[in-house]
């Protein structure tokens with residue numbers, strides 16, 4: 384029986400959720416729902432933001448497929464995550480080392496929001512690896528370094544999550 388792994392992509396504003404989908408899809412079969420950012424203080428960080436669901440479908444191993452559902456990070460759009468949650472089996476939580484001091488609190492906040500398997504993609508564009516002080520490294524949620532310019536590093540994150548999911552559904 385062929386399997387479609389349905390995976391949500393979550394995380395705070397501008398952590399790199401849309402970038403994760405762009406990177407692992409290689410731009411193929413990927414669809415985005417970005418609009419100009421309305422809040423002035425956020426527009427300084429980036430110009431567009433996901434307002435609904437970014438989506439890609441891709442071939443996986445052994446004839447299986449992966450569907451990725453990228454959600455908005457902003458609180459006033461949290462209804463989209465509520466809608467995605469019943470569909471997906473697990474989550475990639477995307478966080479950035481740009482604000483490394485916030486990583487641990489983000490992990491705790493987001494992991495508790497979604498009681499399903501989670502793997503953390505920690506965006507480390509400077510190849511610095513995972514900062515040693517992050518206490519969650521010691522716990523049950525895997526944290527993997529993710530370099531958006533390297534498609535394979537995103538695929539490794541997905542592999543780690545798929546390992547946690549049942550072979551049949």
Ligand SMILES: Nc1nc2c(ncn2[C@@H]2O[C@H](COP(=O)(O)OP(=O)(O)O)[C@@H](O)[C@H]2O)c(=O)[nH]1
Nearest residue numbers: 395396397398399400401402403428429433456
């Ligand atoms: N290096 C790189 N950065 C990007 C690209 N697209 C967006 N960014 C930046 O990456 C960060 C994450 O953006 P985005 O993926 O839209 O965040 P999201 O809100 O989590 O979906 C922001 O600081 C963007 O300005 C890209 O193609 N390459």
Ligand SMILES: [Mg+2]
Nearest residue numbers: 400401432433
């Ligand atoms: Mg986005």
